[in-house]
Amino acid sequence: MVPLAGYLFVSAALFCIGLYGALARRNAVAILMGIEMMLNAAVLNLIAFWRYINPDAALTGQAFAVFVITLAAAEVAVGLALIIAVYRNRDTVVVDDVNLMKG
Amino acid sequence: MEFVLFILFAGMTLTGAILMVALHNLVRAVLAMILGFVGLAGLYLLLEAEFLAAIQVLIYVGAVAILVLFAVMLTQRVSDPNAPVNNNQAWLGFTVALGFFGMLSAVFAPLKWPSLPEQSVSTVENLGKQLIGPYAVPFEAASVVLLVALLGAIILARE
Known part of the structure:
Protein backbone atom coordinates (compact mmCIF):
# COMPACT_ATOMS: atom_id res chain seq x y z
CA MET A 1 0.00 0.00 0.00
CA VAL A 2 1.31 3.42 -0.97
CA PRO A 3 1.37 6.09 1.77
CA LEU A 4 0.06 9.56 0.98
CA ALA A 5 3.56 10.96 1.55
CA GLY A 6 4.70 9.01 -1.54
CA TYR A 7 2.32 10.94 -3.78
CA LEU A 8 3.24 14.19 -2.04
CA PHE A 9 6.92 13.44 -2.68
CA VAL A 10 6.32 12.81 -6.39
CA SER A 11 4.21 15.96 -6.61
CA ALA A 12 6.81 18.12 -4.85
CA ALA A 13 9.60 16.76 -7.06
CA LEU A 14 7.51 17.37 -10.20
CA PHE A 15 6.73 20.94 -9.11
CA CYS A 16 10.39 21.73 -8.43
CA ILE A 17 11.54 20.23 -11.76
CA GLY A 18 8.95 22.37 -13.52
CA LEU A 19 10.10 25.40 -11.51
CA TYR A 20 13.69 24.82 -12.58
CA GLY A 21 12.60 24.49 -16.20
CA ALA A 22 10.61 27.73 -16.01
CA LEU A 23 13.47 29.62 -14.34
CA ALA A 24 16.45 28.33 -16.29
CA ARG A 25 15.34 27.95 -19.91
CA ARG A 26 15.85 30.67 -22.50
CA ASN A 27 13.25 29.43 -25.00
CA ALA A 28 9.73 30.71 -24.22
CA VAL A 29 8.12 27.42 -25.32
CA ALA A 30 10.31 25.50 -22.86
CA ILE A 31 9.30 27.93 -20.09
CA LEU A 32 5.64 27.22 -20.90
CA MET A 33 6.35 23.46 -20.68
CA GLY A 34 7.83 23.97 -17.20
CA ILE A 35 4.69 25.84 -16.12
CA GLU A 36 2.54 22.97 -17.44
CA MET A 37 4.56 20.54 -15.30
CA MET A 38 3.96 22.70 -12.21
CA LEU A 39 0.19 22.73 -12.90
CA ASN A 40 0.24 18.94 -13.25
CA ALA A 41 1.97 18.63 -9.88
CA ALA A 42 -0.83 20.68 -8.31
CA VAL A 43 -3.46 18.43 -9.92
CA LEU A 44 -1.72 15.32 -8.58
CA ASN A 45 -1.81 16.87 -5.09
CA LEU A 46 -5.53 17.65 -5.38
CA ILE A 47 -6.40 14.08 -6.40
CA ALA A 48 -4.12 12.47 -3.79
CA PHE A 49 -5.64 14.53 -0.98
CA TRP A 50 -9.16 13.79 -2.24
CA ARG A 51 -8.50 10.03 -2.25
CA TYR A 52 -6.78 9.85 1.13
CA ILE A 53 -8.47 12.53 3.24
CA ASN A 54 -12.04 12.86 1.97
CA PRO A 55 -13.12 10.23 -0.61
CA ASP A 56 -16.82 11.07 -0.40
CA ALA A 57 -19.39 11.39 -3.14
CA ALA A 58 -18.85 15.16 -3.35
CA LEU A 59 -15.61 14.49 -5.37
CA THR A 60 -14.27 17.93 -4.43
CA GLY A 61 -10.69 17.22 -5.40
CA GLN A 62 -11.65 15.74 -8.76
CA ALA A 63 -13.91 18.70 -9.56
CA PHE A 64 -11.09 21.11 -8.74
CA ALA A 65 -8.71 19.03 -10.87
CA VAL A 66 -11.11 19.27 -13.84
CA PHE A 67 -11.16 23.05 -13.54
CA VAL A 68 -7.36 23.27 -13.23
CA ILE A 69 -6.92 21.14 -16.37
CA THR A 70 -9.44 23.34 -18.23
CA LEU A 71 -7.59 26.52 -17.25
CA ALA A 72 -4.22 24.93 -18.13
CA ALA A 73 -5.52 24.15 -21.63
CA ALA A 74 -6.74 27.74 -22.05
CA GLU A 75 -3.43 29.05 -20.71
CA VAL A 76 -1.30 26.99 -23.10
CA ALA A 77 -3.41 28.06 -26.10
CA VAL A 78 -3.10 31.77 -25.31
CA GLY A 79 0.55 31.44 -24.28
CA LEU A 80 1.57 29.74 -27.51
CA ALA A 81 -0.38 32.31 -29.54
CA LEU A 82 1.52 35.06 -27.72
CA ILE A 83 4.85 33.32 -28.41
CA ILE A 84 4.00 33.03 -32.11
CA ALA A 85 2.99 36.72 -32.20
CA VAL A 86 6.30 37.67 -30.55
CA TYR A 87 8.18 35.46 -33.03
CA ARG A 88 6.48 37.24 -35.95
CA ASN A 89 7.41 40.67 -34.62
CA ARG A 90 10.86 40.10 -33.12
CA ASP A 91 11.98 36.98 -35.02
CA THR A 92 13.04 35.24 -31.79
CA VAL A 93 11.55 33.18 -28.97
CA VAL A 94 14.54 33.63 -26.64
CA VAL A 95 13.16 35.61 -23.71
CA ASP A 96 16.52 37.31 -23.05
CA ASP A 97 16.25 39.03 -26.45
CA VAL A 98 12.69 40.25 -25.92
CA ASN A 99 13.61 43.42 -24.01
CA LEU A 100 11.68 46.08 -25.91
CA MET A 101 10.15 47.51 -22.72
CA LYS A 102 13.34 47.37 -20.68
CA GLY A 103 14.32 50.83 -19.46
CA MET B 1 1.45 -5.02 -6.57
CA ARG B 77 15.22 28.95 -35.95
CA VAL B 78 17.85 27.20 -38.01
CA SER B 79 20.62 28.38 -35.74
CA ASP B 80 23.73 27.25 -34.00
CA PRO B 81 22.94 23.95 -32.22
CA ASN B 82 25.63 24.82 -29.69
CA ALA B 83 23.79 27.95 -28.54
CA PRO B 84 23.08 27.77 -24.81
CA VAL B 85 19.60 26.53 -23.89
CA ASN B 86 19.74 27.90 -20.35
CA ASN B 87 20.12 31.50 -19.29
CA ASN B 88 23.05 32.66 -17.19
CA GLN B 89 21.01 32.36 -13.99
CA ALA B 90 20.31 28.64 -14.38
CA TRP B 91 22.39 27.74 -11.34
CA LEU B 92 20.33 30.21 -9.29
CA GLY B 93 17.12 28.63 -10.57
CA PHE B 94 18.47 25.19 -9.70
CA THR B 95 19.29 26.37 -6.17
CA VAL B 96 15.83 27.89 -5.74
CA ALA B 97 14.09 24.73 -7.01
CA LEU B 98 16.22 22.46 -4.83
CA GLY B 99 15.68 24.68 -1.79
CA PHE B 100 11.93 24.72 -2.39
CA PHE B 101 11.89 20.92 -2.68
CA GLY B 102 13.85 20.65 0.56
CA MET B 103 11.40 22.98 2.27
CA LEU B 104 8.35 21.05 1.02
CA SER B 105 9.88 17.72 2.08
CA ALA B 106 10.77 19.11 5.50
CA VAL B 107 7.15 20.22 5.92
CA PHE B 108 5.29 17.07 4.85
CA ALA B 109 7.72 14.27 5.76
CA PRO B 110 7.44 14.46 9.61
CA LEU B 111 3.63 14.71 9.58
CA LYS B 112 1.42 11.71 10.32
CA TRP B 113 -0.87 11.21 7.32
CA PRO B 114 -4.04 9.08 7.43
CA SER B 115 -3.82 5.71 5.71
CA LEU B 116 -5.81 4.84 2.59
CA PRO B 117 -9.60 4.70 3.19
CA GLU B 118 -11.25 1.46 2.10
CA GLN B 119 -13.37 2.44 -0.86
CA SER B 120 -14.11 5.53 -2.85
CA VAL B 121 -17.28 6.46 -4.72
CA SER B 122 -15.52 7.83 -7.75
CA THR B 123 -17.79 7.45 -10.73
CA VAL B 124 -18.12 9.56 -13.84
CA GLU B 125 -21.84 9.84 -13.10
CA ASN B 126 -21.08 11.32 -9.68
CA LEU B 127 -18.60 13.80 -11.12
CA GLY B 128 -21.10 14.88 -13.77
CA LYS B 129 -23.79 15.43 -11.14
CA GLN B 130 -21.36 17.54 -9.12
CA LEU B 131 -20.40 19.63 -12.14
CA ILE B 132 -24.02 20.52 -12.98
CA GLY B 133 -25.03 20.75 -9.31
CA PRO B 134 -22.85 22.53 -6.73
CA TYR B 135 -20.17 23.47 -9.27
CA ALA B 136 -22.55 24.79 -11.95
CA VAL B 137 -21.35 28.40 -11.72
CA PRO B 138 -17.59 27.56 -11.97
CA PHE B 139 -18.48 25.16 -14.80
CA GLU B 140 -20.18 27.93 -16.78
CA ALA B 141 -17.31 30.31 -15.97
CA ALA B 142 -14.83 27.72 -17.29
CA SER B 143 -16.79 27.49 -20.54
CA VAL B 144 -16.63 31.29 -20.92
CA VAL B 145 -12.88 31.19 -20.18
CA LEU B 146 -12.39 28.55 -22.89
CA LEU B 147 -14.39 30.63 -25.40
CA VAL B 148 -12.38 33.79 -24.63
CA ALA B 149 -9.09 31.83 -24.81
CA LEU B 150 -10.14 30.43 -28.20
CA LEU B 151 -10.95 33.88 -29.59
CA GLY B 152 -7.84 35.43 -28.02
CA ALA B 153 -5.55 32.74 -29.43
CA ILE B 154 -7.00 33.21 -32.94
CA ILE B 155 -6.67 37.01 -32.80
CA LEU B 156 -3.14 36.92 -31.36
CA ALA B 157 -1.77 34.34 -33.77
CA ARG B 158 -3.44 35.84 -36.85
CA GLU B 159 -1.18 37.42 -39.44
Whole structure:
Protein backbone atom coordinates (compact mmCIF):
# COMPACT_ATOMS: atom_id res chain seq x y z
CA MET A 1 0.00 0.00 0.00
CA VAL A 2 1.31 3.42 -0.97
CA PRO A 3 1.37 6.09 1.77
CA LEU A 4 0.06 9.56 0.98
CA ALA A 5 3.56 10.96 1.55
CA GLY A 6 4.70 9.01 -1.54
CA TYR A 7 2.32 10.94 -3.78
CA LEU A 8 3.24 14.19 -2.04
CA PHE A 9 6.92 13.44 -2.68
CA VAL A 10 6.32 12.81 -6.39
CA SER A 11 4.21 15.96 -6.61
CA ALA A 12 6.81 18.12 -4.85
CA ALA A 13 9.60 16.76 -7.06
CA LEU A 14 7.51 17.37 -10.20
CA PHE A 15 6.73 20.94 -9.11
CA CYS A 16 10.39 21.73 -8.43
CA ILE A 17 11.54 20.23 -11.76
CA GLY A 18 8.95 22.37 -13.52
CA LEU A 19 10.10 25.40 -11.51
CA TYR A 20 13.69 24.82 -12.58
CA GLY A 21 12.60 24.49 -16.20
CA ALA A 22 10.61 27.73 -16.01
CA LEU A 23 13.47 29.62 -14.34
CA ALA A 24 16.45 28.33 -16.29
CA ARG A 25 15.34 27.95 -19.91
CA ARG A 26 15.85 30.67 -22.50
CA ASN A 27 13.25 29.43 -25.00
CA ALA A 28 9.73 30.71 -24.22
CA VAL A 29 8.12 27.42 -25.32
CA ALA A 30 10.31 25.50 -22.86
CA ILE A 31 9.30 27.93 -20.09
CA LEU A 32 5.64 27.22 -20.90
CA MET A 33 6.35 23.46 -20.68
CA GLY A 34 7.83 23.97 -17.20
CA ILE A 35 4.69 25.84 -16.12
CA GLU A 36 2.54 22.97 -17.44
CA MET A 37 4.56 20.54 -15.30
CA MET A 38 3.96 22.70 -12.21
CA LEU A 39 0.19 22.73 -12.90
CA ASN A 40 0.24 18.94 -13.25
CA ALA A 41 1.97 18.63 -9.88
CA ALA A 42 -0.83 20.68 -8.31
CA VAL A 43 -3.46 18.43 -9.92
CA LEU A 44 -1.72 15.32 -8.58
CA ASN A 45 -1.81 16.87 -5.09
CA LEU A 46 -5.53 17.65 -5.38
CA ILE A 47 -6.40 14.08 -6.40
CA ALA A 48 -4.12 12.47 -3.79
CA PHE A 49 -5.64 14.53 -0.98
CA TRP A 50 -9.16 13.79 -2.24
CA ARG A 51 -8.50 10.03 -2.25
CA TYR A 52 -6.78 9.85 1.13
CA ILE A 53 -8.47 12.53 3.24
CA ASN A 54 -12.04 12.86 1.97
CA PRO A 55 -13.12 10.23 -0.61
CA ASP A 56 -16.82 11.07 -0.40
CA ALA A 57 -19.39 11.39 -3.14
CA ALA A 58 -18.85 15.16 -3.35
CA LEU A 59 -15.61 14.49 -5.37
CA THR A 60 -14.27 17.93 -4.43
CA GLY A 61 -10.69 17.22 -5.40
CA GLN A 62 -11.65 15.74 -8.76
CA ALA A 63 -13.91 18.70 -9.56
CA PHE A 64 -11.09 21.11 -8.74
CA ALA A 65 -8.71 19.03 -10.87
CA VAL A 66 -11.11 19.27 -13.84
CA PHE A 67 -11.16 23.05 -13.54
CA VAL A 68 -7.36 23.27 -13.23
CA ILE A 69 -6.92 21.14 -16.37
CA THR A 70 -9.44 23.34 -18.23
CA LEU A 71 -7.59 26.52 -17.25
CA ALA A 72 -4.22 24.93 -18.13
CA ALA A 73 -5.52 24.15 -21.63
CA ALA A 74 -6.74 27.74 -22.05
CA GLU A 75 -3.43 29.05 -20.71
CA VAL A 76 -1.30 26.99 -23.10
CA ALA A 77 -3.41 28.06 -26.10
CA VAL A 78 -3.10 31.77 -25.31
CA GLY A 79 0.55 31.44 -24.28
CA LEU A 80 1.57 29.74 -27.51
CA ALA A 81 -0.38 32.31 -29.54
CA LEU A 82 1.52 35.06 -27.72
CA ILE A 83 4.85 33.32 -28.41
CA ILE A 84 4.00 33.03 -32.11
CA ALA A 85 2.99 36.72 -32.20
CA VAL A 86 6.30 37.67 -30.55
CA TYR A 87 8.18 35.46 -33.03
CA ARG A 88 6.48 37.24 -35.95
CA ASN A 89 7.41 40.67 -34.62
CA ARG A 90 10.86 40.10 -33.12
CA ASP A 91 11.98 36.98 -35.02
CA THR A 92 13.04 35.24 -31.79
CA VAL A 93 11.55 33.18 -28.97
CA VAL A 94 14.54 33.63 -26.64
CA VAL A 95 13.16 35.61 -23.71
CA ASP A 96 16.52 37.31 -23.05
CA ASP A 97 16.25 39.03 -26.45
CA VAL A 98 12.69 40.25 -25.92
CA ASN A 99 13.61 43.42 -24.01
CA LEU A 100 11.68 46.08 -25.91
CA MET A 101 10.15 47.51 -22.72
CA LYS A 102 13.34 47.37 -20.68
CA GLY A 103 14.32 50.83 -19.46
CA MET B 1 1.45 -5.02 -6.57
CA GLU B 2 0.03 -1.53 -6.12
CA PHE B 3 3.35 -0.35 -4.72
CA VAL B 4 5.24 -1.75 -7.73
CA LEU B 5 2.87 0.07 -10.07
CA PHE B 6 3.29 3.26 -8.05
CA ILE B 7 7.09 3.04 -8.32
CA LEU B 8 6.79 2.35 -12.06
CA PHE B 9 4.47 5.29 -12.80
CA ALA B 10 6.26 7.68 -10.43
CA GLY B 11 9.59 6.78 -12.04
CA MET B 12 8.07 7.30 -15.49
CA THR B 13 6.70 10.71 -14.49
CA LEU B 14 9.90 11.96 -12.86
CA THR B 15 12.10 10.58 -15.68
CA GLY B 16 9.95 12.38 -18.23
CA ALA B 17 10.05 15.63 -16.26
CA ILE B 18 13.83 15.53 -15.71
CA LEU B 19 14.46 14.75 -19.39
CA MET B 20 12.11 17.59 -20.30
CA VAL B 21 14.24 20.18 -18.51
CA ALA B 22 17.57 18.53 -19.39
CA LEU B 23 17.32 17.77 -23.12
CA HIS B 24 18.67 20.46 -25.43
CA ASN B 25 16.57 19.52 -28.46
CA LEU B 26 13.10 20.94 -27.83
CA VAL B 27 11.26 18.31 -29.91
CA ARG B 28 12.81 15.59 -27.76
CA ALA B 29 11.90 17.61 -24.65
CA VAL B 30 8.24 17.58 -25.76
CA LEU B 31 8.41 13.79 -26.26
CA ALA B 32 9.85 13.46 -22.71
CA MET B 33 6.99 15.65 -21.47
CA ILE B 34 4.51 13.22 -23.07
CA LEU B 35 6.19 10.37 -21.15
CA GLY B 36 5.70 12.33 -17.93
CA PHE B 37 2.03 13.00 -18.71
CA VAL B 38 1.34 9.32 -19.40
CA GLY B 39 2.99 8.41 -16.09
CA LEU B 40 0.75 10.94 -14.34
CA ALA B 41 -2.32 9.34 -15.95
CA GLY B 42 -1.16 6.03 -14.45
CA LEU B 43 -0.88 7.66 -11.02
CA TYR B 44 -4.43 8.99 -11.38
CA LEU B 45 -5.60 5.45 -12.19
CA LEU B 46 -3.91 4.21 -9.00
CA LEU B 47 -5.77 6.93 -7.08
CA GLU B 48 -9.08 5.64 -8.57
CA ALA B 49 -9.70 8.80 -10.57
CA GLU B 50 -10.35 6.99 -13.86
CA PHE B 51 -12.08 9.90 -15.58
CA LEU B 52 -9.16 12.23 -14.83
CA ALA B 53 -6.70 9.64 -16.14
CA ALA B 54 -8.68 9.57 -19.38
CA ILE B 55 -8.83 13.35 -19.75
CA GLN B 56 -5.13 13.60 -18.80
CA VAL B 57 -4.31 11.45 -21.83
CA LEU B 58 -6.87 13.21 -24.04
CA ILE B 59 -6.07 16.82 -23.14
CA TYR B 60 -2.39 16.78 -22.21
CA VAL B 61 -1.01 14.06 -24.48
CA GLY B 62 -3.54 14.60 -27.25
CA ALA B 63 -3.94 18.37 -27.30
CA VAL B 64 -1.39 20.29 -25.21
CA ALA B 65 1.67 18.28 -26.28
CA ILE B 66 0.72 18.47 -29.97
CA LEU B 67 0.09 22.22 -29.65
CA VAL B 68 3.50 22.71 -28.00
CA LEU B 69 5.10 20.56 -30.71
CA PHE B 70 3.55 22.79 -33.41
CA ALA B 71 4.78 25.90 -31.60
CA VAL B 72 8.30 24.43 -31.45
CA MET B 73 8.23 23.66 -35.17
CA LEU B 74 6.79 27.10 -36.08
CA THR B 75 9.33 29.06 -34.05
CA GLN B 76 12.46 26.92 -34.37
CA ARG B 77 15.22 28.95 -35.95
CA VAL B 78 17.85 27.20 -38.01
CA SER B 79 20.62 28.38 -35.74
CA ASP B 80 23.73 27.25 -34.00
CA PRO B 81 22.94 23.95 -32.22
CA ASN B 82 25.63 24.82 -29.69
CA ALA B 83 23.79 27.95 -28.54
CA PRO B 84 23.08 27.77 -24.81
CA VAL B 85 19.60 26.53 -23.89
CA ASN B 86 19.74 27.90 -20.35
CA ASN B 87 20.12 31.50 -19.29
CA ASN B 88 23.05 32.66 -17.19
CA GLN B 89 21.01 32.36 -13.99
CA ALA B 90 20.31 28.64 -14.38
CA TRP B 91 22.39 27.74 -11.34
CA LEU B 92 20.33 30.21 -9.29
CA GLY B 93 17.12 28.63 -10.57
CA PHE B 94 18.47 25.19 -9.70
CA THR B 95 19.29 26.37 -6.17
CA VAL B 96 15.83 27.89 -5.74
CA ALA B 97 14.09 24.73 -7.01
CA LEU B 98 16.22 22.46 -4.83
CA GLY B 99 15.68 24.68 -1.79
CA PHE B 100 11.93 24.72 -2.39
CA PHE B 101 11.89 20.92 -2.68
CA GLY B 102 13.85 20.65 0.56
CA MET B 103 11.40 22.98 2.27
CA LEU B 104 8.35 21.05 1.02
CA SER B 105 9.88 17.72 2.08
CA ALA B 106 10.77 19.11 5.50
CA VAL B 107 7.15 20.22 5.92
CA PHE B 108 5.29 17.07 4.85
CA ALA B 109 7.72 14.27 5.76
CA PRO B 110 7.44 14.46 9.61
CA LEU B 111 3.63 14.71 9.58
CA LYS B 112 1.42 11.71 10.32
CA TRP B 113 -0.87 11.21 7.32
CA PRO B 114 -4.04 9.08 7.43
CA SER B 115 -3.82 5.71 5.71
CA LEU B 116 -5.81 4.84 2.59
CA PRO B 117 -9.60 4.70 3.19
CA GLU B 118 -11.25 1.46 2.10
CA GLN B 119 -13.37 2.44 -0.86
CA SER B 120 -14.11 5.53 -2.85
CA VAL B 121 -17.28 6.46 -4.72
CA SER B 122 -15.52 7.83 -7.75
CA THR B 123 -17.79 7.45 -10.73
CA VAL B 124 -18.12 9.56 -13.84
CA GLU B 125 -21.84 9.84 -13.10
CA ASN B 126 -21.08 11.32 -9.68
CA LEU B 127 -18.60 13.80 -11.12
CA GLY B 128 -21.10 14.88 -13.77
CA LYS B 129 -23.79 15.43 -11.14
CA GLN B 130 -21.36 17.54 -9.12
CA LEU B 131 -20.40 19.63 -12.14
CA ILE B 132 -24.02 20.52 -12.98
CA GLY B 133 -25.03 20.75 -9.31
CA PRO B 134 -22.85 22.53 -6.73
CA TYR B 135 -20.17 23.47 -9.27
CA ALA B 136 -22.55 24.79 -11.95
CA VAL B 137 -21.35 28.40 -11.72
CA PRO B 138 -17.59 27.56 -11.97
CA PHE B 139 -18.48 25.16 -14.80
CA GLU B 140 -20.18 27.93 -16.78
CA ALA B 141 -17.31 30.31 -15.97
CA ALA B 142 -14.83 27.72 -17.29
CA SER B 143 -16.79 27.49 -20.54
CA VAL B 144 -16.63 31.29 -20.92
CA VAL B 145 -12.88 31.19 -20.18
CA LEU B 146 -12.39 28.55 -22.89
CA LEU B 147 -14.39 30.63 -25.40
CA VAL B 148 -12.38 33.79 -24.63
CA ALA B 149 -9.09 31.83 -24.81
CA LEU B 150 -10.14 30.43 -28.20
CA LEU B 151 -10.95 33.88 -29.59
CA GLY B 152 -7.84 35.43 -28.02
CA ALA B 153 -5.55 32.74 -29.43
CA ILE B 154 -7.00 33.21 -32.94
CA ILE B 155 -6.67 37.01 -32.80
CA LEU B 156 -3.14 36.92 -31.36
CA ALA B 157 -1.77 34.34 -33.77
CA ARG B 158 -3.44 35.84 -36.85
CA GLU B 159 -1.18 37.42 -39.44
